[in-house]
Amino acid sequence: MLRLALQGMRTRWVTFIGSFIALALGVGLIATTGLALAATFAAPDRGPERFAKAPVVVQTSALIRARTPIGERTQRIPHPDPVPAAVSAKLAALGPVVEDRTFPVSGPGLSEDTVGHPWSVAALTPYRLTSGRAPSAPGEAVATADGPPAGTTLRAATGTGTGTGTGTGTGTEQVTIVGTVASAGFESALFFTDAEAARISPAIDAVAVTAPADRVRAAVGGGFDVLTGDDRRRADPDPDRDKEALVSVNALLGTAAGVTGFVSVFVVASTFSFAVAQRRREFGLLRTAGATPAQVRRMVFTEAFVIGVLASAAGCRLGATGAPRLAAWMVDAEIAPPWFRIGEQTWPLHTAFWTGLFVALAGVVVSSWRAGRVGPTEALRESAVDSRAMPLSRWLIGSAVLATGLGLLALALADNPGDLLKRKTYITQPMLLIVGFAVFAPVLIRPLTRLLTWLPARLPGALAMLARENASAGVRRTAAVAAPVVITVALAASLMGTTATISAAKATEAREQITADYIATAGGNGRALPAEFVQRARAVPGVPGVHISPTRSSAVVVMEEGTALVSSEAKAVDPAAHAAVSHLPVVAGRFTDLDDDGIVVNEEWLTTKVGSRVSVWLGDGREVSLRIVAVLSTGTGSNGVYLTPRNAPNAPVDRVDIAFSPGTDPATAAAALHSAAQATGVRLLTGDQWIQAHYPRSDKNTRLGLWMILGIALVYTGIALANTLMMATSDRARDLAALRLTGATKAQVLRLVAAEALLVVAAGTILGTLVAGVNLLGVWSALGLLDASSAVVIPWTTIAAVTATTALLATTASILPASLTLRTRPIEQVLC
Structure with a gap:
């Protein structure tokens, strides 16, 4: 055998x-x-980076620990308390200490993520001077190599921006760079004198101490992390950035593996x-x-x-x-x-x-x-002829797959519409529908080809009629060639259409919620905004009244179902001020009822009854019981939790929304705000500009990731299409020879082959577009159920580009083997 x-x-x-x-x-x-x-x-x-040369590092614990029936669960908090001065004094009695302070610094010539430190902590990395000297007076600083060179004088805005007393928010100062150090690769920094850093940011973020670790633990007691060895990395800036970076890459590659595996197997x-x-x-x-x-x-x-x-x-x-x-x-x-x-x-x-x-x-x-x-x-x-395109088994399999795909879509709409807006879902959701339609391709192709050739077949000439009959007679061949086209068009239209539709819905939702005239940020994600800007914005001259709503980004952690600690983004605002610059989608309660004992949640929370109390951990790790005062609709997922500033301690102001009162001269107010923003290194945009900058575009990684997934699938299905067509065309040598013997010229035969290929591509495109349409209809329905209605964005450009590419591949892959076949005498092909 x-x-x-x-x-x-x-x-x-x-x-x-x-x-x-x-x-x-x-x-x-x-x-x-x-x-x-x-x-x-x-x-x-x-290994440790910032504190590689520190024997022992002490900082306030940044983890929430909770016991559950299935073991201890931990969750990192964003804004732990600073190390008390009294604790630092205790440590100083054990051995030499170095107090670390970290605060944002912004200004011309500085990167958006530049931070400030005291000079004494530089030796713990260690940073070494490569030019100039160490700072010795107020207004002097040493910069890392990726910052301004020695001798540069600049206006820099410093301060934590918390406005809670933990930072002075000293505002704009003239800073002279007196030296530089080699960059360590993980931060851009300016080093000030210890006294100047303490004046700018009195809060102590960590203490490095030269003393035995056991004595340090005994001195500080509970509530503090005493870090030695590799554990000192937990005191580095963003110590989990490697793991967090891999989480997004893992999700992207996991989705890509699923899509490519599906396409390949199919x-x-x-x-x-x-x-x-x-x-x-x-x-x-x-x-x-x-x-x-x-x-x-x-x-x-x-x-x-x-x-x-x-x-x-x-x-x-x-x-x-x-x-x-x-x-x-x-x-x-x-x-x-x-x-x-x-x-x-x-x-x-x-x-x-x-x-x-x-x-x-x-x-x-x-x-x-x-x-x-x-x-x-x-x-x-x-x-010679496919008299029965589909056996009973294929009917049963196709029906089961299609029913499963449509059933899962309906179930998601009924149970949790928000799942359909998640990347993994909307990328993998179309797969069952694609399989279902592709399994039924032998049944669907015949009426589609007859519909597409209905008018051309009535025109003079036999080309359209022959193309129709050949496609109908060899329906298995036609379906096999159409399958890669269905996959290509369906994936491309579904991915691009879904992301565009969701982005458009997010933009619409943002336009409905933002009523501010201007929005100010410090540039980086969660980066503190200088307190001086807020002070200057409140004192805009010649304005009858201005509504200013500073926002602090924090987080709350809640125990769900007694087994899991779940973290949710939270914004700390003054309710009255924020209501004046926004229009939030409240579905229950009143947002203005928010106080220090209250919390605003969204419909995704397990508890959504106004007046009920929920136990949460705040951004500094404290566990409190808060009363639900209002509930927001889920929307596209951007409606989070709201607290008062008192319940977001240590969280810096990272955004300010500004709305002018009636009677305000917009030109005068705008000029004053732009002047304040330029002086303090703040990014100031109008409400419309801010929406345009953030919507409807998805972030760079999401776009590139989608193009990577789509590109892999398109390249493979394109090659598979050409491969299948070459197999199909080379197998039709006798059919082509019979056409030659009836009087058809080589050019006429090649035109017929090309017409058949284009006909199959057109039929596959219609099926693929139909699959994408069902998927987009599901996404549109989910947005409607989430009160985030938006028009369906059909990616006609993508569909046209994919169709044109597949048509070119199909035509080329059909004509080339047909041309080679036609080199042999027709009678030899028939008799062989």
Whole structure:
């Protein structure tokens, strides 16, 4: 049987090469994304950075610890309390101490994330002077190498911006750079004298002490972290940034692996099934010669096994070569952190290999079973025309898959519409619908092709009529060619349309909520805004009245169902001031009832009854019981929790919304605000400008990630489309020769082949657009249920570009093999 299978493979090498290419590329994609995904499971081991030379570091505990029936749960808090001066004094009795203070610094020539430190803490990194000298007087500073050079004088805004007494908010000062240090790579910093840093920010963030760790623990007691060894990294700025960076990369690659795995498996199974269906005449001859159904099936499985082993091995080699290149591209595109590399894991290669082999064998199960069941005469009679496009098993499978896809969509709309707005959901949601429509392609293709050719077939000439009849007669071939088109168009339209629709809904929601004339931020995410700007904004000259609402970004942690600590973003505002600059979607209670004993939640919370009390941990780790005073609609997910400033201690002001009262001269007020913003290094935008800057565009990583996922799928399905068409066209040598013998010229035959390819692409595009339309309708319905209605954004440009590309590929992949076939004399093709 193996010898017979190998002889058949040598004779029909075009068909088997096509199957080999499809499978090798599919396994290669699975291996590539699998290796990249495996590299995200562990962050690199890094030692301490800012306090690498500090023996012991003490800071207030930044973790919430809660006991649950399934063990202790922890959650990091954003704004722990500073180290009390009394504790620092105790530590000073044990040995030399260095007090660290960190505060934002902004100004011309400084990066958005520049921070200030006392000079004494520089030796703990260690930072070494590369030019100039150490600061010795107020107004002097040393900069890291990525900052301004020595000798530069600039106006810098300093201060924590908390406005709570923990920082003086000294405002704008003239700073002279008297020296520089080599950059450590994890921060841009200015180092002031210790006395100047203490004046700017009296709060002590951490204390480095030279003393035995056990004596330090005994001195500080509970509520503090005493860090030694590698644990000192927890005192570094953003110590979890490596893990957090991998979380987003893991989510992206996990989604990419799912999409590419789905596309690969589907296309490979379709290609193998089509390759078997092409050989019905050969099977009929074998049955006539005395082969039993079992022998036919064993031969087909043997061929699939041989191709599966060879192609899967080749695909693993492609994956091992392609994974480092994918990782390098992600680093260059800033999707992944600079240190991201492919590890030494081999399990993705094993997974890809056995997946490829399984798909190869599974792809021929139904077709080989059907080929073995028919009798010799029936097989020869059916070899020319597909009289029955779909067996009962395919009807049942297609119905089950389509019903499951539509059922899950309906269930999500009924139970939790917000899930449909999440990236993993709206990327993977269309897959079942794509499979369902593609399984029914043999049934749907015939009426579609007849509809598309209805008018052209009535025009003079036989081209459209022949294209229609050929597509209808070879419906399995047509469906196999249309499958990659359906996947390509459906994925492209669904991904781009869904993200555009959700972004448009977010923009609409923001326009409805923001009524401020201007919005001021410090640039960075959660970066403190200088207190001087708020003071100057409140004193805008010549204005009858101005509403100013400073916002502090914090977080609250709640225990859900007694087992999980869940963190939610929170904004601390003055309710009356914020109500004057915004219009929040309150569905229960009153926002202005917010006080120090209250909290505003959204509909996603487990408890949403106004007047009920909820136990939460605040941003500094304190556990309090707060009364729900209002509930906001869920919307697109941006409506979070609101507190009063008293319940967000240590959180800096990072945004200020400003609205002018009636009678205010807009030009005068705007000029004063812009002057204050320029003097303090604040970014000031009008409400419309702020919305345009943040909406409807998604962030860079999301856009690049989607294009990466879509690009991988499009490239593969494009190659699969060309591969399948070449297989199909090369198998029609006798049909093309018969056309030549009836008087058709070579040019007419090639035009017919091209017309058939374009007809299949058009039918596949319609099916793919229909799948995308169902998915977009689900997203639109979810937005409506969440009170975030928005028009559906149909990505016509993307659909047109994908359709044009597939049409070009299909035409080229059809004409080239047909041209080669037409070089042989027609009579030789018919008699062979």
